[in-house]
Amino acid sequence: MSNDKKDFFDYDSYVNPKNGNKKNGKPVKKNGKKAPKAPQDKQDKQNKPNEQKPPKFVPADENDRESAKKTAKKQDKDSIENIKRMFDEALNESQEEMAEFTEEIEVPDAPMSNPEGLHRKLYFLFGIVISLLAIVGLYSTVVFTRDVIKDFADNTQQKNEFARFVYPIVICDPAPFNQTVKLRSETLITAALWDIILYEDKSKYEADFDMIIVPELDVEQHGTKLFGTGLSFEHQSIIGVEVQFYYDESIKSYRIPSNPKHFTYSPYIEDMTRVGERYTLTVGYVSPTPAWLTLTSEEEPSPEKYVEYVVSKRGNEMTLVAIQESDKKVESPHGL
Secondary structure (H helix, E strand, C coil), X not given: CCCCCCXXXXXXXXXXXXXXXXXXXXXXXXXXXXXXXXXXXXXXXXXXXXXXXXXXXXXXXXXXXXXXHHHHHHHHHHHXXXXXXXXXXXXXXXXXXXXXXXXXXXXXXXXXXXXXHHHHHHHHHHHHHHHHHHHHHHHHHHHHHHHHHHHHHHCHHHHHHHHHXXXXXXHHCCCCECCHHHCCHHHHHHHHHHHHHHHCCHHHCEEECCEEEEXXXXXXXXXXXXXXXXXXXXXXXXXXXXXXXXXXXXXXEEEEECCCCCCCCEEEEEEEEXXXXXXXXXEEEECCXXXXXXXXXXXXXXXXXXXXXXXXXXXXXXXXXXXXECCCCCCCCCCC
């Protein structure tokens, strides 16, 4: 078939009707043939080319991203709604449903024994220990209280302290007096020398065979310790039946035995009363017993007589105030 006989569509005339083979808006024949009629919609578009704009061109990948974002937002929103719904359902469950749920769950027993029973055993053992400690503490308290009361009633330690103090004076066996300043010098000197023999460090004195030489100043100091101040001393030799104290005026000292073998009396504190700083002691004269037997023996000695000593005590310092006759009488050893 030749080209001149072939029907063809004039594209330029269709797109631009002004330049196309149209007349008064109608298609004209070409080569003796009638042009085909355009579809109705195409005719409308051709008749109104400026009224409708063509769609904007959007790349395919951009459309996919927008769609993915919308899908993700929708999924997030759905997830949040689901979580919120789950919490609401959990909070709205009734206590009965929770109780049923917990009853249905069975917890297997632990291999260990019941902890509550173990705790009871521990509490029981702890109670036994506490009870034993309480019994021991009560027993110790009773024993301690008994000993304290006994020591307080007997005043054993304090009685021994007073016995040690009055021992040099008891050996002298002075006559009763009310004022120490009126004592005779012979009594003051004898008691002071016995105090040196019993309690002083004799190694500091000069020795002369079995005698020691004691300065008169030391004698006065020991006399003041026993009888207090304001005393008057007339130094002289004291000649007794068993013991002699020689005074040497040339050296103003006494020659006395370092270890005499004879003791006249030793004290035993029978009773003791206190008024302020003054103690009234009922002293038993025990003869002739060494001092250590009197102070340490558990058996009560048998005094030959009783004398009352009034002693002033301030702290650890003691001073003899007076010696008085005692109303206490010596009991017969056979109860006669």
